[in-house]
Structures are given as structure tokens and as C-alpha cells.
Amino acid sequence: MEESKLEHQEMNIQQFREDLLNWFVEEQRDLPWRKDNQPYKVWVSEIMLQQTRVDTVIPYFERFMEEFPTMEEFAAADEEAVLKIWEGLGYYSRVRNLHSAVKEVVEKYNGIVPDTPKEISKLKGVGPYTAGAILSIAYGKPEPAVDGNVMRVLSRILLIEADIAKPSTRKIFEAAVRTLIDQSNPSYFNQALMELGALICTPTSPACLLCPVREHCQAYANGKEQVLPVKTRKKSVKNISLLSAVLKTADNLYLIRKRPNEGLLANLWEFPTMEVTVNKQYSTQRQALSRYLEQQYDTEIQLETGSFTHVDHVFSHLKWSMDVFAGEIAKTVNLQDGVRLVTEQELEALAFPVPHQKIWKAYKDTQKSGE
DNA sequence: AAGGCGGGGCT
DNA sequence: AGCCCAGCCTT
Known part of the structure; x- marks a missing residue:
């Protein structure tokens, strides 16, 4: 961060936001959870999307919303039905935690998903990323939502060389997002960073020539887009x-x-x-x-x-x-x-x-x- | 900080 | 045969 353009104020943040958001408005994918911003739907989609590709999630999300259209209906479901709807999606503790948390919202929050970082982070299965995603997308709050996409994209744009495999590194990117985020549309800003990571700024061979924020990218300027982000690998199974x-x-x-x-x-x-x-x-x-x-x-x-x-x-x-x-x-x-x-x-x-x-x-x- | 926790689609 | 994916929880 110390050597990044962000702290040296060399980056035109206003122009960056505008270029990023204009691109997102034009190029965002038509996804089922983008039809509206109901907190329940945003929540379910964000849990499903943890460590799981968009294309995998789509049919699960459609079935889930058909079977459990409201939090009250999901809260009333038995565990066999809850596991069956998740069958094949993996990381099954996600749906156990979601079920428990939705019941808590129905019972203790009068069926209203909390809209503060403090309250929403107490819900089971809602970590730093998911809290920021729900708060920004459903409630328009300027909170960072730092996932793997955001770390990859910002490591390149800001030339951040911290190891993104380390848990502590996420804080660096959250701080960067708090500086960069568009206060008038934090929802689109966060989603745009992730969409850019999914469509353009991909892990291998990023499509820099198509990138809407190429002019703001320090990795591109230095020919380092292929070596960022830095990530140590895990051992075999x-x-x-x-x-x-x-x-x-x-x-x-x-x-x-x-x-x-x-x-x-x-x-x-x-x-x-x-x-x-x-x-x-x-x-x-x-x-x-x-x-x-x-x-x-x-x-x-x-x-x-x-x-x-x-x-x-x-x-x-x-x-x-x-x-x-x-x-x-x-x-x-x-x-x-x-x-x-x-x-x-x-x-x-x-x-x-x-x-x-x-x-x-x-x-x-x-x-x-x-x- | 490190490891447990699914499954699928890339390269 | 790895690597990665809109991460979180426990220890």
C-alpha cells in the first residue's frame, strides 16, 4: 500500500469510479438475483456464491426461491428439505448456518434482515465478505465486500503484492475499498469489481485490452498483470x-x-x-x-x-x-x-x-x- | 495462522 | 494434475 498510487494520490479516483460503473451498467450479466435487491434474495445468493461459480449457482438459486419464496417459509422447513435443496452444491454447513440465521431473523428481528455491520455479522455464516455484500447491495451502505475477485483486481490496479492466501491480507484490500468506493452507488461499485474479476481481470490471461479501467491499472502499466496477485499454494490432498x-x-x-x-x-x-x-x-x-x-x-x-x-x-x-x-x-x-x-x-x-x-x-x- | 469444509470447470 | 471459484468456522 505504501508504494501504491492510491496513497500517493496519483490515481484519479473519480475517473476510476466513473469508468468502472459505466462499464458495469453496460456489461453486467443478467443474473436471477439481480432482478431486485430484496435482502433475503441477496443473502441467499451470496451464501450460495461462496467458493462457487455463478453458472453453478443459477439453477440452485432458482429452485431455492421457488421452494422457499420467503424467509418465513424457509424458517419453517425441516432439515431434510433444507439439505435436499442444497444437494450437490457442497459446503453444506453453509445451508445449515443459513437456516439457523434466517430463523433468528424471523424470530428476533421481526423478519427484517439487520442493516448494520455489527448486527448482521452476528448471524451464523455471515463473515466479512457476506456482511459487506448484503449491506451494500441490499441496503446501499458503503461497506467493502472483499472476495477473491476483488483482491485479484485491486492487487493489479494498485500493485499490491501482499500474499492474498494470508487471512490478514484481506484488511489491506478493505482499506483500499473504503477509499475507492463510490458513496452514491456502493452496490454497483462492489458488484462491478467482482464482475470485472469474473469477466475481464481473470486469474490467468486477463483481457487487459478490453478492460474499462486499464488506464488506472498499475500492474498493466508495469507489465505485471500476469504475476499478480501473489498467492502461496496449498499442499496436496x-x-x-x-x-x-x-x-x-x-x-x-x-x-x-x-x-x-x-x-x-x-x-x-x-x-x-x-x-x-x-x-x-x-x-x-x-x-x-x-x-x-x-x-x-x-x-x-x-x-x-x-x-x-x-x-x-x-x-x-x-x-x-x-x-x-x-x-x-x-x-x-x-x-x-x-x-x-x-x-x-x-x-x-x-x-x-x-x-x-x-x-x-x-x-x-x-x-x-x-x- | 492454519486447516476443515464440496464440487465442478478450467488450463 | 493443479488451480480457482462472490468464504466461514474452529482450533
Whole structure:
């Protein structure tokens, strides 16, 4: 910051705002959450957009608003419905926190989303970025909304070389935004910075020749747009080998279980699964899975000889490598808490993480081709 | 400050 | 095979 044009007052801030906003007025994308600025809609869209691309979010946002048009209706929903609407979107704690926070707004704030940084930041799942986004977009308040786009764009325009992977760096950019932000239209100013990051000032090969604020960009002037922002990289993911089973009773019911209420994929449903710690022989794996299932569910199980599918799935911090067996439950199951026997229709109405959706799809494909 | 927490689409 | 994405929470 010390060496930036911003502090030396060399930058024409008025002209920068005007160029940025004029571009946004002309070029902004037609997105479903831009039809109006209702705080509830802005809120839902901002939660969905955390670490998630616009194109991915669009259909989820449409379905969400169709199912839960008001905060009151969302607040009244049960958790299964809440998880189902989020199924496949990832980072499921987002929707658990959103549900909790919307209930709080309905109960304690008379259904009005708070409009101050202090109050809105207390809501679960509303961090510095989301607070600023809601306050500026829904309420027109001149608060910074610094996300990955904004840090990338401003690191280039202002030639800021701080490592954007560090949590503390965000404060530098918030300070910059407080100086730059257009007081008469903070909503468009914040959205324009993000839109510019998404459409022009992209992570690799930014389209500088099309950039509306190229004349204000210090990185472009110094040929540094390709080396900014500075970002240290994270280490690679851990591999985990799993064995799963699609188990069916003679009555065509499937055995599923609910994951623990915290941690990875909390409260989502899955097919019974065990982790394998060592690389064992094929038949031994099948035996290990069989023993695990019979002990776990106090029943007798006949697994088919070979696994019918293999599923690889990469998360942000680990990788699942799953071998999946089909089997029949020979005896009555002792149903513990969080374990259910369900029909196909019931199964498909519950929320499953994508790797287990892949298993189900592969299973149904084998049923189809096997007939 | 560092790591957990999804999933998909680029390069 | 990484990297990135309209981040937040816990430790």
C-alpha cells in the first residue's frame, strides 16, 4: 500500500469510479438475483456464491426461491428439505448456518434482515465478505465486500503484492475499498469489481485490452498483470480408500445411514461404508466389508463376488477412492438410530453427497443392463 | 495462522 | 494434475 498510487494520490479516483460503473451498467450479466435487491434474495445468493461459480449457482438459486419464496417459509422447513435443496452444491454447513440465521431473523428481528455491520455479522455464516455484500447491495451502505475477485483486481490496479492466501491480507484490500468506493452507488461499485474479476481481470490471461479501467491499472502499466496477485499454494490432498455396499432386502428396500451431525458431509445420507487402511487382496477386501456390515447391522449379508463400480471423488482437502459391492440382506436388520430401510423413491427424496449419487447411478445402470 | 469444509470447470 | 471459484468456522 505504501508504494501504491492510491496513497500517493496519483490515481484519479473519480475517473476510476466513473469508468468502472459505466462499464458495469453496460456489461453486467443478467443474473436471477439481480432482478431486485430484496435482502433475503441477496443473502441467499451470496451464501450460495461462496467458493462457487455463478453458472453453478443459477439453477440452485432458482429452485431455492421457488421452494422457499420467503424467509418465513424457509424458517419453517425441516432439515431434510433444507439439505435436499442444497444437494450437490457442497459446503453444506453453509445451508445449515443459513437456516439457523434466517430463523433468528424471523424470530428476533421481526423478519427484517439487520442493516448494520455489527448486527448482521452476528448471524451464523455471515463473515466479512457476506456482511459487506448484503449491506451494500441490499441496503446501499458503503461497506467493502472483499472476495477473491476483488483482491485479484485491486492487487493489479494498485500493485499490491501482499500474499492474498494470508487471512490478514484481506484488511489491506478493505482499506483500499473504503477509499475507492463510490458513496452514491456502493452496490454497483462492489458488484462491478467482482464482475470485472469474473469477466475481464481473470486469474490467468486477463483481457487487459478490453478492460474499462486499464488506464488506472498499475500492474498493466508495469507489465505485471500476469504475476499478480501473489498467492502461496496449498499442499496436496490426502488419499482415503473406502469400501461401500448397496444392500437390498428381499422386499426391495435399501439400507442407508445418516452421517454424523458434524464434520464432512454432516447429516447427509450415504450407503454403508468403511475405510480400509491397508492395501489388501481383493477377496480379503470383500470379506472385510462383509464382516463389517454384519457386525455393524447385526444381520447376515451376501455380497456379490466382484465390486460393480469404482468411484473416485476429490474434495477440497482429501480424495476418496471407493470400491462398491452389491449385496442382499438375508436376515432382518437391527435398525439403530440413523439407519433406515427405504424404497427407491424414498432414497431419491433424501440428500446424498455426490460420490454416493455416483454409486446409486452406477447401481441402477447395472440393474438396467443386467436384465 | 492454519486447516476443515464440496464440487465442478478450467488450463 | 493443479488451480480457482462472490468464504466461514474452529482450533
